[in-house]
Amino acid sequence: MTGLSDSFQRPINYLRISVTDRCNLRCVYCMPEAGVELMSHYDILSYEEIYTVVKAAAELGINRVRLTGGEPLVRAGLTDLISLLDSIETIDDISLTTNGILLAQHAAELKEAGLSRVNISLDTLKPDRFRQITRCGSLGDTLKGIEAAGEAGLTPVKINMVVMAGINDDELTDFAAKTVKDGWNVRFIELMPSSANEQVSSKLVSVSDMRKRIEAMGKLEPSQIEAGNGPAKYFRLPGTKGTVGFISPVTEHFCFQCNRLRLTADGKLRPCLLSEDEIDLKEPLRSGAPLEELKTLISKAIARKPKGHHLAEGTGRKGRPFSQVGG
Numbered sequence: 001m002t003g004l005s006d007s008f009q010r011p012i013n014y015l016r017i018s019v020t021d022r023c024n025l026r027c028v029y030c031m032p033e034a035g036v037e038l039m040s041h042y043d044i045l046s047y048e049e050i051y052t053v054v055k056a057a058a059e060l061g062i063n064r065v066r067l068t069g070g071e072p073l074v075r076a077g078l079t080d081l082i083s084l085l086d087s088i089e090t091i092d093d094i095s096l097t098t099n100g101i102l103l104a105q106h107a108a109e110l111k112e113a114g115l116s117r118v119n120i121s122l123d124t125l126k127p128d129r130f131r132q133i134t135r136c137g138s139l140g141d142t143l144k145g146i147e148a149a150g151e152a153g154l155t156p157v158k159i160n161m162v163v164m165a166g167i168n169d170d171e172l173t174d175f176a177a178k179t180v181k182d183g184w185n186v187r188f189i190e191l192m193p194s195s196a197n198e199q200v201s202s203k204l205v206s207v208s209d210m211r212k213r214i215e216a217m218g219k220l221e222p223s224q225i226e227a228g229n230g231p232a233k234y235f236r237l238p239g240t241k242g243t244v245g246f247i248s249p250v251t252e253h254f255c256f257q258c259n260r261l262r263l264t265a266d267g268k269l270r271p272c273l274l275s276e277d278e279i280d281l282k283e284p285l286r287s288g289a290p291l292e293e294l295k296t297l298i299s300k301a302i303a304r305k306p307k308g309h310h311l312a313e314g315t316g317r318k319g320r321p322f323s324q325v326g327g
């Protein structure tokens with residue numbers, strides 16, 4: 001069945017799944033440096049449980065899934081989950097959001113298991129700065145991951161850069177130059193405030209400001225990118241293969257075109273990233289609820305999708321960090 005939509009007539013076809021709240025980095029805008037409270041292993045859905053949720057969602061009309069976290073590649077056996085999801089006939093796009101640190105080791109097997117493509121988070125091209133922003137990572141590992149993803153055919157590879165004033169915004173044009181020189185597809189993302197990033201939450205750079213700074217390199221021509229129907233608006237610098245994308249959750253929100261639901265690592269279905277409303281699926285899953293009951297709960301979550309969020313009014317979010325709900 002297709003044609004699922006919410007109470008504001010938005011078509012819903014996409015499920016974003018956080019497979020773990022664990023991460024091998026501590027990015028300043030996402031997680032606190034220390035004292036991160038972790039979910040117990042018991043609370044985290046097993047791969048079979050995730051598969052059951054996706055099967056129910058697919059019967060309702062969801063046909064695209066993205067795996068995220070935390071860092072999805074720190075969870076053992078992720079390829080097993082991808083194979084399971086790939087066996088669901090009506091799921092026709094499986095993608096992954098990763099920091100890329102472990103990607104070089106896994107790219108080929110992920111592709112083999114059925115992964116279509118990857119988004120890789122990278123906020124700087126400077127090794128020292130990479131260590132400052134991620135608090136513990138090595139730039140070389142993520143760069144190797146980007147290369148391996150392209151070689152394995154996990155394309156289009158999209159690079160996500162969260163732009164922060166005074167921290168990495170001086171690299172906007174360096175990243176844009178990568179779309180010219182190396183054919184990268186870079187998406188520049190506005191920083192969202194959260195309870196986990198109070199020390200940087202004043203560092204927002206608006207998409208209109210980013211755009212002006214990149215346009216000093218040449219006129220940005222509207223463009224498309226194959227695969228994905230998310231919130232980014234795409235452009236190209238003249239005569240280039242790569243794309244420049246912008247994602248503006250704060251200053252020009254895109255709630256009117258939101259097509260997604262989210263599943264947290266501990267089995268809560270979230271109608272919206274930026275609202276704390278959640279519907280529990282873990283308990284029904286573990287007490288043997290039939291697929292029809294799960295489908296009813298998923299439909300309920302879709303019906304509860306709010307019209308929009310209120311980040312721009314500064315009423316931000318205080319709830320669970322993005323690493324738990326799959327930012």
Ligand code: SAM
Pocket residue numbers: 023029030068069070071072097098099119120121160162189190191192193194197322323326327
């Ligand atoms: N660990 C993986 C990664 O970093 O790609 C996946 C999880 S991470 C929470 C998913 C995405 O959320 C990343 O692209 C990250 O940059 C973005 N993100 C996290 N916190 C954010 C914030 N406060 N504002 C904007 N984007 C954020």
Ligand code: SF4
Pocket residue numbers: 023024025026027030031069070071099121323
């Ligand atoms: Fe980890 Fe991704 Fe959050 Fe960075 S953005 S701390 S890599 S979950």
